[in-house]
Amino acid sequence: TGDINNSGEGGIYAELIRNRAFQYSDKFPVSLDAWHSFNNANLALNRLDTPLSKALPVSVTVSPGSNSSGPAGLFNDGFWGIDVRQQAYTGTFWVYGAYEGVFTAELRSALEDDKVFGSVEVESKAMAGEWVEHTFELVPGEDAPNSNNTFALLFDPAGLAEGEESLDFNLISLFPPTYKGRKNGLRVDIAEALAGLHPSMLRFPGGNMLEGLTNTTYWDWKDTLGPLKDRPGFQGVWGYQQTHGLGIMEYLEWAEDMELEIVVGVWAGLALDGGLTSEEDFQAVIDDGLDEIEFICGSVDTKWGAVRAELGHPEPFPLRYVEIGNEDWLAGYPAGWDSYKEYRFPLFLKAINEAYPDIVVISSGSTHDGYNPIPSPGIGDYHPYRTPNALVDEFDLFDNDSGHIVGELFAAHPMTHTLPAEGEFDPLYYVSGTNEDKGSYIWKGAVYNTTNHENVSVSVSFEGVQAGTQAQLTVLTNPGGDPFAYNDPHTGVNIVSKDTVVLSAGDGGAFEFQLPELSVAVLDTEKKEK
Template sequence: MPIASGQNAASVAEASGSYLTVEYDSLVEMVLSIYFPTLPVGVIVGGTAYPTKREALTMECADPGGKRRRSGMIASFALVLEICTTATVATGTFTRSHQKYAGVLAACSAAVKISVANSGGNVTSNLHQPLSSALPTSVNVKGGRGLAGLTNLGWWGIDVKEQKYTGSFYVKGSYEGEFTASLESKITGEVFASIKVPSRSVRHGWTQHNFTLTPYKSSPNVNNTFTVSFDASKTADGSLDFNLISLFPPTWNDRPNGLRKDLMQAMADFGPKFLRFPGGNNLEGNSIAGRWKWHETIGPLKDRPGRATTWGYQESLGLGLVEYMEWCDDLGIEPILAIWAGFALNGDTIPEDELDVYVQDALNEIEFLTGSINTKYGALRASLGHPEPWTLRYVEVGNEDNLNGGLESYTSYRFRIFYDAIKTKYPDMAVIASTIDMTLPDDAAGDYHLYDIPDNFVSRFNFFDQFDPKNPILLGEIAATEFNNGKGIDWNDTTFSLYPWWIGTVAEAVFLLGAERNANKIIGTTYAPFFMNLNNHQWSPTFLAFNADTAQTARSTSWYLYELFSHNHITHTLPARSDSSFGPLYYATGLNSHTNSHIFKAAVYNSTADVSVSLAFEGVSPGTRAELTVLRASDPFDMNKVGEENTVQKRSMILAGSMGAFEFKLPDLSVAVLRTV
C-alpha cells in the first residue's frame, strides 16, 4: 500500500491529585505544583520508556511555619482544574509527556493556589459525600467571615485573549450568595474578565455551575490567573466543597473538552494521514493495574478517575478514547488503535491461562468503536452521542514488547492469542505487532521504532529493501535525537538535542526516502514524539514545541520536511535508473494518480559540492513544466525554537523539461521535491 506520512498520538490533558490538610491562622497561600511529561510527535499517543532523565510528579505545600511538605498523587484529584487557553493535538503522531496534559487539551492548569481570605480560614481535603466514585476527594475551602476562593496559574501561564472562555465547577454546601469567576494579571492585578455566577449550591448534593468569560482586552503576557471565589459569610458554616473546576478557550472545531487550536492547526497544515493512540508507554502503564483502561476514559468527566502515567505525571483522562476518535474525525485521518497486550513496563506479564479476560476487553473496545447500536458496546457509544460507528482498519497489539523483558511471552503466546481473536471477529482488520524482532504470522504487520544519530539514519536508507510486502511495517516512532558522535546513542547516558536540527532533519529525509522506495511494504511513517511543553518536558526533541503563549509555538525543522513530503504524496512508486549509486544524493520517484503528477523526492547528505541532477520521466513529453521546491538552512545545526523565527529556507521555481529532462542543482544538506504540473 502507498506510504503515508502519519502520526501517533501520546497524551495531552489535565492533572489529578489530592490536597493535604493545612490550617492557617492568617492569610496564606498554598501552592501545589504538578509537573508533567512531554508528548511525542508523529503522532502517537504515549511514549517509549527509555532510560532518559525524567522529572517525578510532586506536590509541595509551604505551610505557615515555612516547612515544606510533599504528598504523593492519588488516582483522583480533589480539585481538577482544567484551565488552558490552548488545546493540544497530535497528528500522525506520538505523544509522550507534558504535552498531553499541559498541551493538547485546551484545558490548562498545573499549579493551584488556594487563598484563604481572613483569620480562621482553612483548606482541607474531604472524602465525605464524593462527587463521584471516580473523584472521591474534594477540597473544602473555609473562609471564616470573608472572601475565599481558588486561584489557578494555568500550565505555566494563561494566554488571555479577546475571546470567549467557557468554564464550570462543581460545588457542595448551602450558599445563598454569588460566585465570582475572573481572569486577571498576576503581575498588576488587572482584571481582564469577571462574571457573577448565582449560586444554586445545596447542602447535601453537588451542583454544576457554568459560566463564560469574555476579556475586554488581551493580556500582554501569559502571567495570569483564573479565580473562583465566594463570600464565606453567606454560607451555612463558612465553607464549601469544590471539585472539577474547568476553563477552556475556543477549541479546534469548537468541541467541548476540545483541543488546542494552534497545535491542531500546525498538525493540519503538515497534512497528517493517521493517528496512533493511546501509546506508547502510556498504553502499557508502569504496572498492570496502572495500564490505560479504555472504559475509564469515556463518559462524563466526573466519571473518569484519572491515572498515573509512565512519564511521571497524572492524567485526568479528559483526553479519552472518544476524544481520540474525534481528533481523527476533525483532521480527516486514519485511526490506529493500540490495545493493551498483557505486559507492563515493570515486567509484569499476564500468564497465558489468564489472558482471555484482557483479550475480551480489547474486543469490547473495538466493538465500542465499530459496532452497530444493536451491540452492547455499540449501544454504549451511541448513548455518548455517537450513534454512527467509526471505521477502524488498524489495531496494534501492545507497544515495544521487544523491550523490558517482554519479547519471550509476546512471541510465544501473547501476540498470537490477540491476533487470532481479532482476525476471527474482524477478518479484514490489519493487526500490527509492536515489534519486528519476531517472525510475523500470516499477514500480520510490524511496528519499527528508531531514535538515533543522523549518520545512522542515512546508513539505513536500504533497510527496507529486503522486507516482504506480505508483512508491511509501520514506522511508528522515528526521530534523530542526538548529534553525530561516531557511535550512536548510549541509552544509559543520552545527550538529546532540545529541538530537531537541520542535519538531523535531512538524515530523517534520507531514511524516509528509503521507506518511500519500498512503499508497498510500509503502512506509514511518523515523527515521535509530537509535542513538548518547553516549561516542563521529559523528552526532546519533538515535532512541535510550545508554551502557554499560542503565538510562540515552534514548528520544528522536521515539521517542514513532513509538510513537503506529505503534500507531495506518491500513490504509485516508479522504478528509477541512474548511472550513479545512492549518496550523497538519495531519492525516490513516483506518481500521484489523483493529480496525474510525476514526483521526484530527494535529499543531499554530506556532499562536498552542489549535486547536478538530470531527471527524465518516461511518458512525460518535452516542454512539460514542473515545480521544484528546495528546503535548506544556513547552518547544519539550525533549530526552530519556541518564540523565535523559522530557520528553514524554502525556495520554489518552475522548470521546463528540455528534451523531456529536468536539469537542476541541489546543495549539500538540502531536501527537494520536483512535481510535474
Template sequence: MLLWLHLAAGFLSYAGLGTAVTVSISATASHPIPTTLWGQMFEVSYHQPRASSGDGGLYAELLQNRAFQQVTPGTTAALNAWQAVNGANISIIKETTPVSAALPNALHVTIPTGKTGQVGFANTGFSGIKVTAGQTYTASFFYRFPTRSSFRGSAVIGLQTASGQVLGSTTAALSGAQTTWKQITVKFQPNTTPSTTTNIFTVTLDGAAASGQSLNFAMLSLFPPTFKNRANGMRVDIATALAEMGPSFFRLPGGNNLEGQTVGPLVDRPGRVGDWSYVNTDGLGLLDYLNWCEDLNMQPIMAIWAGFALGGTSVAEAQLGPYIQQAADQINFVIGDPAKSAPAALRASLGRTQPFALTYVEVGNEDFFASSTYTYRWHDFVTALQAQFPSLHFIATTNTFNPILSPNPTEYDVHVYQTPTWFAQNSFFYDGFQRNGTKYFEGEYAAISTNANDIFGSPADGRLTFPTMQSAAGEAAFMTGLERNSDIVFAASYAPLLGHVTNNQWTPNLLAFDAGSVYRSTSYYVQKLFSLNRGDEFLPSTLPTQTGTLFWSVVRKKSTNQIIIKVSNTATTSAPLTFVLPFTNVGGSGTLQILTGTATASNTPTSPNLIVPVNSTIATGKTFNFTAPAVSVSVLTFTAQ
C-alpha cells in the same frame, strides 16, 4: 517509544565535487503509493506533571489537577497548581460524599472571618494560561456545602494576571442550602489580552458576605474555544499545526500509554498514574480521538494493551481472558453494532450511532522488550479478535520475524531512534526486505542525537533539544527510502509528536509548545513537505549511492499529471543534479520548495522561524539541472505526460 539500533557506517561524500549526478527517471510506475503513507503518532505520556502532549498540550483543558485525581488528601502535593486567594484556607480532602465513585477527593475552601474583598482560590494552569480578549471561555465546577447554611451569594469566576488585574469574569449564584453536588457552568469573554501567559483562573466569594463559610468543589474545568468547536476538544493552535501537515493516519492512544478509562462522562474517569510517573486525567478520551481523526480525515491506527507492563511483567496466559475481552470492548466501541454490543451502545448513547472507520489494530507496544511472552499473548489476542473482527489487520510489535509468531503477522511496527548520519546511510533499509506479503509500519523514528555511541544521553553527549537542519535532512533521506519502498511500507510517523518546551522527559519533538505558542521544527517542515507532496505512484529512477550524502525519490500524481521529486542533501556543500525525463511533454517551469540552513541550526522559541520552506519557480524540461543547497530538503513539482 524506543529503539532499534545500528552502527553507523563510514560517512562518504560525492556532493559538492562539481560533477553533476545524473538521475534518469522512468515513465512506468513500479507500484502505487499507499494513501496511509505519512501520518502522526501521538504519545500521551513522556512528559512531566506540569505539561504533557495530551494534558496541557493537544487537549484544550486549561486547568491542571482539575479533579484531584490520584493524589493524597491533606498533602501539599495534592494542591499542585492550586493556590489561595486573599487568605482563604484551602486543602484537598477525601470527600464523605464524593461527586462520583471515580473522584473521591474535593477542594475544601473556608472563608476566614474578618475578610473583606474577594476571597477564594486560583489555578495556575499548565505552566501558565493564555488569555485572548474577545474569545469565549467556558468554566464549570461542582460544589456543595458540607453543612447546610443560610448563605446566599455569588461566586466570581474569571481570569486574572498574576498581579491581580482582572482580565474577564462572570458570576454564578451559590446557595448554602446546596448540600448535594450541583454543577455550575458559565461562559465569559476577557476584555484584555495580557502580554504574558502568567495568568490564573479564579473562583472567589465576597469575604464579608461569606465570612466563616466552608464549601467543597470538585471536577473544575476551563476551556477556551477548541478546534472545530468540539466539546472537550483540542487546543486550536496545536491542532491547526497538526492539520497543516495533511496527515493520513493517527496512531492512538500512543506508545506505552494504553491503559485507562477513556469513555463515558469525565466525572466517572478516575485518572491514573501513567507509565512515566505522573497523573493522566484521561480527559482526552477514545471518542475525542476518533472525532479528531474524522476532523482531519485521518485513519486511526489504534493500539490495544496486550498484557505487558513496562516494568517488565507480563500477564500469565491463563489470565489473559479479561484483557482480551477489554480489547474486544475497545474495538466494539469503535466499530460495533449498538444493537449487539454494549460498548457500541455506549458509543451510540454519546451521540455516534454509526461505526467509525478502523482498519489497523496494534497489539501492544514495543513488545520486543518481552518477546518470550509475546508469542502466547499475540497468539491468544489475535486468534480471539480475528474471529470477532475478521476485516481488521493486526500489527505485531516485536522485532520482525523474531520470534516467529502464530498466526503470522501481516504487518509489523518498526521503531528506530538514531543519529542523522544513521538515517542517511540507512535510506536503503527496506530495499532488502523480502516481498512476501508482509507490510511494515515505521511507527516511530527520529534523529535524536549526533552521538552514535550514546543516542539516549544528555545534550552534553550530543542529544538534541530541538530538531536541527542536519537531523531533518537525515530523516528526509530515510524518508526517500520509505517512499521508494512504499510497496511494503504502508505507513510512517515521526515520534514523538508533541513536547512542552521545558517541561518534558523526551527531546526532540516534532512540535514544541508552551502555554501560549507552538513552535514548528525543521523536522516538522520535512514531514509536512513529504505529506503534502505525495503522489499516487512511485517512479523508479537512478538509485542514489547508499553511502553518499545525496538522496531522492520520484512520484507521480496522476490526476494532475504532476511529477514530484524530493531531494535530500545531507552534505555541507551544494550538490548539482541533472534530471533526464522520458516524457513527450514536460512543462517548462515548475515550483521549488526548499528547506535549508546551517547544519546545527534549530527553530526555537527565541527564533521560531529561523528555518522555513522557501518557495520559488524553477526551469524544467525533458532534461534540466538543479543544485541542491548544502544541508537541505527540496521538493520539485512540474507537469509531464
C-alpha cells in the same frame, strides 16, 4: 501520541486548570498541587460521605479565614501560567453546600495585586446535601502582557446558609476556544500548528502510556468514556497524574477533525515494570481489545457501537490499522518479548483477523528486533531510536523485507506499496511507491552534500505513466546555505524555503527537475494511469 512533559494535559488538550479534580493514584498521592488560598481562606482536602462521583471521591473544602473580610476562595496557577486573551473562556465547577448569592470567576495577574483581566458573576444554584454544577462564560476585557496569570473562584461568606461554615468544590474547569469548537477539545494554536504539518495518521494512545507502570494501571480506554465527572484519571508514566480528559473519544475526534488515518494501539498484557499476563489469563486481554475495536468501528447494533452512538457519534469511525502493544521488545526483556512472539501477538492476530479481516494488524516490533518472520498477514513497527547518521546507514534496511510502519508519523504523502528503484544513490537518496487508495505514484528524495554545491538533475519515470501526466513537486531547502542553520519560533526566523510546482511528464512519461544541495522533495502524481 504520548503525554510526555505535559504535551497532552497542559499541551494540546485545552484544559487550563491543573489538578482540576484532585485525582490521585498509588504513584501520585492526592494533593492541592497548583491550588492556593485566596484572602486567607482555609483549604482542606475532604472525602465527603456524598462525593461528586465514585470516580472523583476527593473535593476541596473552602472556609473563610477567621481574621479576614471580603470574599473567600481559591485560585489556580494553571500549567505554570495561563495565557489570557480577549476571547470567550467556558468554565464549569461543582459545589456542595447551601449558598445564596453569586460566585465570582476571575482571570487575574500573578504579578500585580488586584489586577483582574476578566471577571464574571455566576448565580449560585448550590444547595444543602447535593452536588450542583455551575457553568459560565468569561470574556476578558484586555489581553494579558504575559502568561503569569491565575484563575480564581470566589464567594461571599455572608451567603453561607445558617450553620454552614464552608463549601466544597470539585471538577473546576476552564477552557479557551478549542479546535473546531469541540467541547473538551484541543488547543487551537497547537492543533493548527500540527495540522499545518499535514500529517496523515494518528497513533494513539501513545507508547508507554498504553502499557502503564503496572498490569493494573495501564491506559484503560473504558475509563475515558462519558462525562468528566465519571473519569477516574490515569496513573501517568511520565511523572504526573493524568485526568483522562483526553480520552478515546477525544483522540478519535482529533483524527476526524484533521482527516487522519487512525492507528489504535491496544493493550497487550505487558507493563513497564515487566508485569506479564499469562497465556491462561490472556483471553480477557483479547476480549478488551476486541471491545475497543468494536467501539471505534462497530455499528450501532453492537454493544460498544451503541455506547459510541450514545456519546454522540453513531457513525462508525474508519479503522484499518490496529497495533498490538507498544515496544514489547523493550519492557521486561527477554520474558516480555518472548511471550509476545510465543502467544500474545499470534493470539491477537488470529482473533482480529477472524472478527475484522480487513484490518491490518501491526506487531509492536519489527523483523530487525528479532521477530522474523512476523506471522502473516501481520506487519511490523520499526520504532528506532537512532542518530541521523545511523538512519542514513539504514537507508536500504527494508529492501526485500516484509511490511512495516516506520516510527510514529506517516508523511503527508503515504505510500501503500514501495516500488523497485533503478538508479544511483549519493548525493541523492530516494524512495518511490504507490498509494493504492488515492491512485497515485509518489517519489521522495533528499539531497545532501554535492560536488561544488551544484544542483542535482533528476529524472523520475514510473512504469505505465504516459507523457502529459501531471504531478505536484514540493521542494524544501535552505537557500542560505548554512548547514547548521535552524528555524527559531521564538524570534520568527524561518530558514526553510518551500516551492511547489506542477510538472507534466515529458517523452517516455519522465518528470524532469533539479534539486539544490541540502533539500528534500516530494513528487506526487495527480492520477495514476490505468
